[in-house]
Amino acid sequence: MPMLRCAAVWCVAWSVLALAGAAPARGGHADGEVLLGAVVLRVVDGDSLWVRPSGGAPLRLRVSGVDAPEICQRHGREARDALATRLQGHKVRVTLQHKDTYDRWLARVDGPDGDVGAWLVGQGHAWSMRWQNNPGPYAVQESAARKARRGLFSESRPELPRDFRRRNGPCQAGGASHTGQPG
Template sequence: MRQGWWWMWLLLVPLAHAQGDPRVEPLQARVLRVVDGDSLWVRAADGPPLRLRLQGMDAPEICQSHGPQARDALERRLARRTVSVKLLRKDSYDRWLARVNDSEGDVAAWMVAQGHAWSARWQRQPGPYAPEEKAARQGRRGLFAQRQPEEPRAFRLRHGPCGLGPTPHPGP
């Protein structure tokens, strides 16, 4: 019986990549469009466009104070560049949660360090970019120049998400 199952591995390797298996190598992708401070569209080689959300950080909503500035900072950093993307898993909005690096390093770490986002907290944990957030707060950079910036999670609870419709496809 064991001898007849070897072909299953041929199916599991692509499936592991599709599910964001951490053992799969990062893919090289071209940035098509930045949606907001933590979401973007990319395309790898001849593949379909992929909608990503940067893992480990939370940027202001686009209709929230500093939301447009966060989007613009990410746009300036990544517009039409090739990036390395490590797909992790899908979120509730059907976006890939991903680690994204460009030639200068970890994009999410940079966004938090520049004061354009918070380190994503989970329960009582400070999140992966807590040192970058602390430095941005101390330096009063970006949104941390505000007296009491409202975290996106609290903003969404009070107002709901900004764009209630689906995010439009980025085009070719």
């Protein structure tokens, strides 16, 4: 009987742990959750923003699949201003993916005209996020922006944000892309 009791306790413990692992992430949101009608409160830089989901607290987001120039990098302010002009105060659809190292949600953001990541890259405000030999989800848009010499691709050799950060470190307070509260 003690062996059976131990097995029952063990099963309950594993069940609790499994349920805890399946629980929503910090802040009450879960990977894959779709937030309809979230309002863009503030655009921090070319790929980071704050939104307020309907009836919820503000969330920090990073647009998934893109890498925009750092705010203190060449074309950084232009990228931020373009995104702010397009989305500030507007309702968007947000599909949460997962949290990054700065505790922001990586998310697909759809604005009034569709996929914001595709628009950013297509207008030359960001690169398609690369990894290993993969050109990223917006390689077609990046190729078109390069050919048309739009935005940052009007330069002969625009510097990737990761290379800029490697050389200069992150932007300092007041311009850092991953800090700041919604306005």
